[in-house]
Amino acid sequence: MIEVSWGARTDVGRQRSVNEDAYLVRPPLFAVADGMGGHAAGDQASAITIDVLAEFAAITAPTRHDVLRLIRKADAAIVQMASDPSKRGMGTTVCIVALLEEQRGRALVANVGDSRVYLVGSDGWRQITRDHSLVQELLDAGSIDEAEVDHHPDRHVLTRSLGSGVSLEIDWWVVDAHRGERFVLASDGLTKELSPAEIVGIVSSNPDPQQAADRLVAAALDAGGRDNVTVVVVEPTTTVWSVVGDADPLDADTNPTRTRR
Ligand code: MG
Numbered sequence: 001m002i003e004v005s006w007g008a009r010t011d012v013g014r015q016r017s018v019n020e021d022a023y024l025v026r027p028p029l030f031a032v033a034d035g036m037g038g039h040a041a042g043d044q045a046s047a048i049t050i051d052v053l054a055e056f057a058a059i060t061a062p063t064r065h066d067v068l069r070l071i072r073k074a075d076a077a078i079v080q081m082a083s084d085p086s087k088r089g090m091g092t093t094v095c096i097v098a099l100l101e102e103q104r105g106r107a108l109v110a111n112v113g114d115s116r117v118y119l120v121g122s123d124g125w126r127q128i129t130r131d132h133s134l135v136q137e138l139l140d141a142g143s144i145d146e147a148e149v150d151h152h153p154d155r156h157v158l159t160r161s162l163g164s165g166v167s168l169e170i171d172w173w174v175v176d177a178h179r180g181e182r183f184v185l186a187s188d189g190l191t192k193e194l195s196p197a198e199i200v201g202i203v204s205s206n207p208d209p210q211q212a213a214d215r216l217v218a219a220a221l222d223a224g225g226r227d228n229v230t231v232v233v234v235e236p237t238t239t240v241w242s243v244v245g246d247a248d249p250l251d252a253d254t255n256p257t258r259t260r261r
Helices: 041-058 064-081 134-140 196-204 209-222 249-254
Strands: 004-011 021-026 029-036 094-099 107-112 116-121 124-127 171-175 182-186 229-236
Touching: 004 021, 004 209, 021 041, 021 229, 029 041, 029 182, 029 229, 041 064, 041 094, 064 094, 064 107, 064 171, 094 116, 094 182, 094 229, 107 116, 116 196, 124 196, 182 196, 182 209, 196 209, 209 229
Parallel strands: none
Antiparallel strands: 004 229, 021 029, 029 094, 094 107, 107 171, 116 124, 116 182, 182 229
């Protein structure tokens, strides 16, 4: 049995009237979804995604394939809802951490859109997911630098989302988390308000995952709270997290799209 402690918080923020973010904490599955689209469609998109992902709890001996299948099921459900003209343009991001027995204690991380997963340890951190956003593509192409990202007029434009109606590409990784390391799942309401260094500093100085989540959200609100803010902090406490590297030798044969930084 994989043991895990976690904390989670969401907040509408200081400027929005509706919280279109949603999260799921149902060990061994954790997720954050950030909906988009007017007339309450955005919060429906993220909510239906969380509802579909919650079906994970009913699966006996779940695998990576179950997680990816549920993400695709959520995508299809949103595409169907968005066929209603009043809900055109509805969609959501999703990022996931799943601690699966079949991965021998390692974690499956997956994302679509710009909600992020960081892994924070006592002596370092890394961003596991890569944003599916226009500014990320411009960064990768060398067209803009990091300093321009925060002020770019198209910084909210996503290149992938659930519900877009185009063939869904999900990025995923199998990650080793060592003892004491914590996953941080966050919507862009956190990551656009706080730098990675600020996020890591708060996580590192708050050993309790719930306290870390509370403090992260409070800091994002203090920084302006311009968007809905959602954070889930996950700390695996099982002791078998020991293998180094994020390769997945168990199933190289069944590997779908996998993008690495
Ligand atoms: Mg957002």
